[in-house]
Amino acid sequence: MRWRDAMRTALYGPDGFFVRERPADHFRTSAQSPHFARAIAALVADVDRALGSPAVFDLVDVGAGRGELLHGVLAALPDPLRSRVRPVAVEVSTRTHDHGVSWRTELPRGLTGLLLATEWLDNVPLDLARDRSYLDTDLHPCGPLDPADAAWIERWWPAGPDDIVEIGRSRDEAWADAVGALDAGLALAVDYGHLFAERPALPTATGFRDGREVPPAFDGSTDITCHVAMDAIAAAGRTGSAIDAGQVMAAEVLLLNQRAALHRLGLSARRPPLTLASTDPGAYVRALAEASEIAELTAAGGLGAHWWLAQGVGLDPRRVSFRHE
DSSP, rough: OBBBHHHHHHHHHTHHHHHOOGGGGTOOOGGGHHHHHHHHHHHHHHHHHHOOOOOOOEEEEOOOOSSSSHHHHHHSOOHHTTTEEEEEEEEESSOOOOTTEEEESOSSSSSEEEEEEEEEEGGGGOOEEEEEEBBBTOEEEEEEOOOHHHHHHHHHHHOOOTTEEEEEHHHHHHHHHHHHHHEEEEEEEEEOOOOOGOOOOSOOOOEETTTEEOOOOOOSSEEEOOOEHHHHHHHHHHHHHHHOOOSSSOOOOEEEEEHHHHHHHTOOOOOOHHHHHOHEEEHHHHHHHHHHHHHHHOTTTTGOOOEEEEESSSSSHHHHSOOOO
């Protein structure tokens, strides 16, 4: 079986990982942090101002997990803005009862506001290939590439005959569809990935189970993830196509790492002054814990190295967002 088909079944089939498991039990993401949610709330307020404070502000989280991020953002918003926010969680396994959040299995359209995709694209199934052939889960050839995938490799990941390529066309198409759901606002993808000049020499495909990185399993017992070709999805979000063709949808792009993005949104891992320890020991301990948690989000070799791709529809993300420098 081709890698992409096996990955889709293992993650999203009837007994798939995201259907039967609680992801937070297996790996930690930024979306689980209240400090990350606070930064996204600042971004919501910024985008809302840029849009002229619409009567309804759509806040959509694609690949929402258990809704931790949406609930954290809602809790961090000021009351006047929160009352106008319409939160939607998009997930393969939805909840029927969740106060304040609407759950859907399909992405809604005609949105005005902010669309979030935090560590979603790395779980969009993709094919692996070598020497113009698709690979199966044992990395054996299992059929020739179709022309569209061959064109994607030529454009985005030129490789030698022995190199293994992770074909990101499915991610490009998923992201272009997500950006296309916005009538006006900002689409934000947060993920670990790479750019053209730094494509990995070895496959990035891996699994997670019980908090540990493990070989990917295709029985639904592990997460399966691959890094994202961030420049390719950015191009697809601009044009609505995986191969740089079509009508421009989101002309303006901002691409930066999470460390820089969170600093711009007001999060600092600065330790509290030692004088606070003597004047208010409890406050000092709380501030120290907060600084430690933010340091994890901004660590250069960890979550802080995640890419943030912001694409505006009807607004320029370079001018209306991430302005808290």
